Every structure is written in structure tokens, then in C-alpha cells.
Amino acid sequence: MHYLIENQKIPLDLEDTIKQTPSLHPYFEINFNGIKPKNYCGFLSIHGQSYFISPKISTSNTQNHNTFIYMLLYAYDIKLKNEDFMQGEREVHSIFEIFIRLFSDRLLAELKKGVFKQYITLQENIKVLKGKYIIEKNFSNFYHQNLYCEFDEFSMDNELNRFLLYALRYLKKFSTYANLYKCEAILDEVRTMPIDIQTLHIPFDRMNRRYEHSYEIALMILQKLVPMTNKSNEKSFAFLFDMAVVFEKFVGKLYQGLDPSTVLQKRGVFGSLVLKPDIFTKSLIIDTKYKKISTRGDLSVQDKYQMFVYGVNFGVKDTMLLYPKYTEEINDNLELGKGEDLIRLNLRSLDLNFDAGYSAFICEIEKRLEGLDDRN
Numbered sequence: 001m002h003y004l005i006e007n008q009k010i011p012l013d014l015e016d017t018i019k020q021t022p023s024l025h026p027y028f029e030i031n032f033n034g035i036k037p038k039n040y041c042g043f044l045s046i047h048g049q050s051y052f053i054s055p056k057i058s059t060s061n062t063q064n065h066n067t068f069i070y071m072l073l074y075a076y077d078i079k080l081k082n083e084d085f086m087q088g089e090r091e092v093h094s095i096f097e098i099f100i101r102l103f104s105d106r107l108l109a110e111l112k113k114g115v116f117k118q119y120i121t122l123q124e125n126i127k128v129l130k131g132k133y134i135i136e137k138n139f140s141n142f143y144h145q146n147l148y149c150e151f152d153e154f155s156m157d158n159e160l161n162r163f164l165l166y167a168l169r170y171l172k173k174f175s176t177y178a179n180l181y182k183c184e185a186i187l188d189e190v191r192t193m194p195i196d197i198q199t200l201h202i203p204f205d206r207m208n209r210r211y212e213h214s215y216e217i218a219l220m221i222l223q224k225l226v227p228m229t230n231k232s233n234e235k236s237f238a239f240l241f242d243m244a245v246v247f248e249k250f251v252g253k254l255y256q257g258l259d260p261s262t263v264l265q266k267r268g269v270f271g272s273l274v275l276k277p278d279i280f281t282k283s284l285i286i287d288t289k290y291k292k293i294s295t296r297g298d299l300s301v302q303d304k305y306q307m308f309v310y311g312v313n314f315g316v317k318d319t320m321l322l323y324p325k326y327t328e329e330i331n332d333n334l335e336l337g338k339g340e341d342l343i344r345l346n347l348r349s350l351d352l353n354f355d356a357g358y359s360a361f362i363c364e365i366e367k368r369l370e371g372l373d374d375r376n
Helices: 013-020 023-026 059-077 082-090 095-112 137-138 159-171 178-186 209-226 245-257 299-312 360-374
Strands: 003-004 029-032 036-039 040-046 049-054 118-125 147-155 225-227 237-242 268-269 271-273 285-288 318-324 331-336 343-350
Touching: 003 059, 013 029, 013 036, 023 029, 023 225, 023 237, 040 245, 049 059, 059 095, 059 245, 059 360, 095 159, 095 178, 095 209, 137 318, 159 178, 159 209, 209 225, 209 237, 237 245, 245 285, 245 360, 268 299, 271 299, 285 299, 299 318, 299 331, 299 343, 343 360
Parallel strands: 003 049, 285 318, 318 343
Antiparallel strands: 029 036, 040 049, 040 237, 118 147, 225 237, 268 271, 331 343
């Protein structure tokens, strides 16, 4: 495994591959001084070589790697047993294989309880009357012994199962995990159809709710997966996450653990603006910023205005901009506005540098986060 760090130059032997792979250009900063990963972390498999892009949290590549995985598992509510995690760590593709195993294991468990079926409307030219006789089609029916009928059939060939089958077959290109094949065999009566994951919307109700988590994991994997074409038969691909999103989701779930009344992505309107603060508690609005900042002088006017508008619009006097700690700790307080519109803005940084197992890491970062709110 080769380790890379976000926002740091990649090795020279990788540069040509990145330049010649347009699908990777959105994830890298390419200029005359070299190529750097942007704020995306995850896994690259290129020409049989494995690379892991980690956030810069400590001086240890292994710790950076583990911290990213811990954040990812917690942010996306992925619960693994210790032996499952260690098994995934031994895989060349590490976190990518963990997600594939999680998806296929959970899907197989639900399929064994019973494949989801629903009534679908079919029109077929059959020999026996079934359902509704379609008069207009039977006028031109050249098969005189047959009847065009419309009827409902309780079938596994529905939109949800078509997507699940699509995901299973697509992921088989990158993994040989046995449960992918077992799930595919169970869905043998489902038609293979192309799926547009960008426009896909499947409603869930009490009949198919137990499949929702498998659906969400599969969709997330497909959205983060970046296929790479090459002239050989090697399976080159990238599996990358926007660290701004990971950091926001990670901190949000930590706050919900500390205070179950915490609301994530609360919405409001200020004039023509749609307001969506990341984290909303009864007395504090928090917005996460995945960027480097050393002093209040680095704070943009736009960020200050954003927090002022949040506070005024939602009637909350205390706000916080929360950054990941890099080399320096941020602990500063500002006042925005005056009089009845006075909004207090706290600048804080969360130290993610802690070398421990998953459970101990989460407990420690939760304590550090709780200690940041020193308003009292």
C-alpha cells in the first residue's frame, strides 16, 4: 500500500496516469508545480498498485489511514464487529472491500428472509384470459388463438430489485466476494436493466423498509466509485470521499450522540436565501468548515455573514464555526452585529489526532467536542 496525503504532491510516477485519466481530474489539483489530491480521501487502484489518500492529521501514515476509516464508518453509521473490521483491513482494497462486504452481507440476510415482491401491471399475448381483455389490441392480434390481456402479477421484478441486481453485477467487476454471487443467484427472476443512479428515486414503505439500508449503502458505493479506463485488463478505479462532507457528517453524528435533540441540516429562509446550518441545537448553531485557518484574520467575510444570518434568522445568539485542527489550535470569540441583533461567534478547532482503536477513538473525540463549548 502506498500512502498519499491530501493537498500534498503525489509521486512523479503517478502524474502521467492522473493527467491521462479525465475521470480523476475533479479530485486533483493539476498545475505546473505538480499534482496534489484536493480535499478527497480514499482508495486508488492503478495498474495493480494500491494507493490510499488520507487526511493530514498526524505524522503517522497508519494513524491517518485509521482515523479516516473510523470517521467514515461513524459518519455513515456503519457498524462492524471487530473481526469484520480486521478481515477488511487485510484486504488490498481495505475500506472499499469493507463496504462491499457490508452491502452484500446485509442484503443476503434480508433476501434469506424473503425476496421483496410487489404487484406489477403486465400486458401479454397469452392463450387463456387473465385479468382485463384489451379490446383494441385484440383487433390486430395475428395470433388468433391468443388473447391480449392486462393483469397484475406479484413479482420480484420491480424497481428496487433491479437496482440491487445492477449494483451486485457492477461490484462483481471489482470484488470476488462470495455473497455478491449468492445475492445475484437469489434475484434470478429480475430483469437486467441500465440504471441512472443520478436520477434514481425509490420510495420505501413498511413492505420494503428492511431493504433501505442495503439500498443506501449500494447507492453510496456507486456514487463514490470512479471507474478508470485503461488498455490492459487491470481493474483500475478510485473510491473517493469529499472530506468536507465526511467531516460534517462525522461531527453531526457526534453531536447527536451528545444531545439527541440535535437537528442536522435544519432549513430556513432569509429573503431569497435558503439557510441550511449543518448542526442545530437548542442554544447553538454550528457550521463545519473543512479548511485551514490559523487566526480570526483568516476568516472570510462570507463565513462571518453566514453565521450572523443564521443566528438572526433562527433566533439563536451563539454560533460556532468548527474546523479540523491542523498544526495550530483555533480558540477565538467574535461578536457580530449589535443590540438585539448581537450574535456571538466562536471559532474552534477539533483535534482528531488520537491513536487508538475505533471505540476508544470515538469516545475520545466525543469528549473533545463536548469540551469545545465553553460558553458557560
